[in-house]
Amino acid sequence: MALLTIRDLSAGYDSHAVVSGLNFTVNSGDYLCIVGENGSGKTTLMKTLLRLQEPIGGEIIMGDGLQKNEIGYLPQQTMVQRDFPASVREIVLSGCQGRSGLRPFYNKAEKALVQENLKRMGISDLADHCYRELSGGQQQRVLLARALCATRKILLLDEPVSGLDPKVTADMYDLIAKLNREGITIIMISHDIEAAVRYASHILHIGTTIFYGTKDAYRESSIGKMFLMQQEGGEADV
Amino acid sequence: MFEKLALYLQYPFVRYALIVGILIALCSSLFGVTLVLKRYSFIGDGLSHVAFGAMAIAAVLNLTNEMLLVLPLTIISAILLLRSGRKAKIQGDAAIAMISVAALAFGYLLMNLFSASPNLSGDVCTTLFGSTSILTLSRRDVWLCAGLSLAVIVIFILFYNKIFAVTFDEDFSLAAGVNANHYNLLIAVVIAVIIVLAMNLVGSLLISALVIFPALSAMRLFHHFKKVTICSAVLSVVCALLGILISILAGTPVGSTIVAVDVVVFGICYVVGAVTGGFH
Ligand SMILES: Nc1ncnc2c1ncn2[C@@H]1O[C@H](COP(=O)(O)OP(=O)(O)O)[C@@H](O)[C@H]1O
Numbered sequence: 373m374a375l376l377t378i379r380d381l382s383a384g385y386d387s388h389a390v391v392s393g394l395n396f397t398v399n400s401g402d403y404l405c406i407v408g409e410n411g412s413g414k415t416t417l418m419k420t421l422l423r424l425q426e427p428i429g430g431e432i433i434m435g436d437g438l439q440k441n442e443i444g445y446l447p448q449q450t451m452v453q454r455d456f457p458a459s460v461r462e463i464v465l466s467g468c469q470g471r472s473g474l475r476p477f478y479n480k481a482e483k484a485l486v487q488e489n490l491k492r493m494g495i496s497d498l499a500d501h502c503y504r505e506l507s508g509g510q511q512q513r514v515l516l517a518r519a520l521c522a523t524r525k526i527l528l529l530d531e532p533v534s535g536l537d538p539k540v541t542a543d544m545y546d547l548i549a550k551l552n553r554e555g556i557t558i559i560m561i562s563h564d565i566e567a568a569v570r571y572a573s574h575i576l577h578i579g580t581t582i583f584y585g586t587k588d589a590y591r592e593s594s595i596g597k598m599f600l601m602q603q604e605g606g607e608a609d610v
Numbered sequence: 611m612f613e614k615l616a617l618y619l620q621y622p623f624v625r626y627a628l629i630v631g632i633l634i635a636l637c638s639s640l641f642g643v644t645l646v647l648k649r650y651s652f653i654g655d656g657l658s659h660v661a662f663g664a665m666a667i668a669a670v671l672n673l674t675n676e677m678l679l680v681l682p683l684t685i686i687s688a689i690l691l692l693r694s695g696r697k698a699k700i701q702g703d704a705a706i707a708m709i710s711v712a713a714l715a716f717g718y719l720l721m722n723l724f725s726a727s728p729n730l731s732g733d734v735c736t737t738l739f740g741s742t743s744i745l746t747l748s749r750r751d752v753w754l755c756a757g758l759s760l761a762v763i764v765i766f767i768l769f770y771n772k773i774f775a776v777t778f779d780e781d782f783s784l785a786a787g788v789n790a791n792h793y794n795l796l797i798a799v800v801i802a803v804i805i806v807l808a809m810n811l812v813g814s815l816l817i818s819a820l821v822i823f824p825a826l827s828a829m830r831l832f833h834h835f836k837k838v839t840i841c842s843a844v845l846s847v848v849c850a851l852l853g854i855l856i857s858i859l860a861g862t863p864v865g866s867t868i869v870a871v872d873v874v875v876f877g878i879c880y881v882v883g884a885v886t887g888g889f890h
């Protein structure tokens with residue numbers, strides 16, 4: 373059975389669907405990239421997958437023993453987070469909130485997990501720094517470490533590289549690819565199609581036409597060809 | 611001056627007033643950080659006006675224990691405001707403005723029409739700006755305030771980690787399987803309790819100041835959530851203590867004296883924060 377099975381899913385707001393007719397599966401170890409134009413509903417879809425909002429139609433089936441509190445999420449950054457007074461350790465520790473349940477304080481194992489994930493992200497030395505004083509790339513690593521404290525199985529990342537410079541972007545992609553090789557399933561939103569076809573195993577393209585398949589099938593598909601060309605053209609213009 | 615103070619402190623009701631004042635200041639500052647960071651400051655403001663309206667109704671009904679009416683009404687409004695605020699951001703703001711102004715107007719109207727009190731404007735002034743002297747608290751008030759404050763502090767300590775998580779990133783909490791809505795509800799209810807408590811100390815118009823100033827001051831100085839929380843609690847207690855003592859000695863109204871001290875301390879923290887860039 374697949375980790376996630378999506379059947380005929382519609383997602384949107386107030387019964388107005390932004391995307392609909394989605395059918396796809398995510399297996400353990402997959403690296404799924406969700407691509408599409410701005411405003412095509414990528415974030416809406418991810419929030420629906422996370423159960424932050426109810427699906428308008430269809431269903432999302434969790435399999436392989438995936439529990440609700442075993443999902444790691446890296447949201448698009450919000451305004452509140454940017455000026456929030458918190459240390460890196462405090463934020464990463466909050467990744468353990470799902471596993472600590474109703475217990476009021478974090479235990480030794482959870483603190484060790486934080487240490488491990490700080491190390492994994494290469495930010496151990498930043499543990500006592502203030503989050504809002506970090507660079508964009510460092511902040512994303514902190515949020516990724518937090519997400520890793522919540523899960524060993526699946527990460528959902530919403531535009532993890534937006535606003536990062538090219539070198540930091542490449543590092544971030546490598547880091548995510550490494551996590552995927554370690555066995556963590558990745559679902560990532562990106563509007564960088566070139567990176568998507570380089571790193572992902574599967575592509576979900578949403579918009580006026582919907583495509584789901586492996587990245588090789590996407591490269592061969594008409595919509596994939598068109599989009600890849602568009603982006604190359606767009607970048608050539610700049 | 612110290613002799614005068616020592617003289618006052620011999621009276622048990624002065625000591626009670628100090629204890630209650632400190633407890634209220636402590637618990638209002640604890641949730642102040644969350645209130646500011648969650649952009650809920652406006653809810654605090656709206657709720658304090660609701661509490662004023664409820665107080666007016668209680669006065670008209672001639673209730674002996676007005677808390678029994680004011681507390682539930684404020685809690686219900688807190689829950690409703692939180693709901694509306696989440697659903698639609700702009701309309702939520704408008705709803706709060708409407709409710710708070712309406713509560714003020716009807717509260718004053720009710721008091722004017724039905725109050726049997728010989729000193730109406732005095733009563734209104736007390737409800738809006740706090741008692742001229744905290745020493746008029748009855749023994750029952752003292753126990754109720756102390757009990758509620760302790761409950762708020764215990765809740766804060768037990769749920770500290772969850773409150774941090776839900777304040778920092780609600781979506782992540784939900785995605786990680788934490789029922790963030792329950793915690794939002796908890797925060798709303800506790801804020802309502804704090805506002806009703808603080809009304810005894812500073813009156814309904816000055817509550818927001820009591821809740822928000824220590825948090826803003828602490829955020830100027832520190833950049834870790836725990837340090838900000840502790841600093842804001844310390845500042846709030848110190849300001850309340852100073853304010854109460856000054857008001858006893860100088861005969862000034864207690865609520866506005868405390869808030870004045872809070873404002874001065876904020877000014878100092880602002881300058882210190884700007885000069886040193888805060889402490890790590
Ligand atoms: N909270 C909301 N309420 C109503 N509509 C929304 C909300 N958030 C986003 N939308 C709309 O849903 C559409 C998809 O948005 P989004 O999922 O954020 O797109 P993407 O992430 O692909 O850029 C947009 O047209 C946007 O205006």
Ligand SMILES: [Mg+2]
Binds near residue numbers: 414415416448
């Ligand atoms: Mg988006």
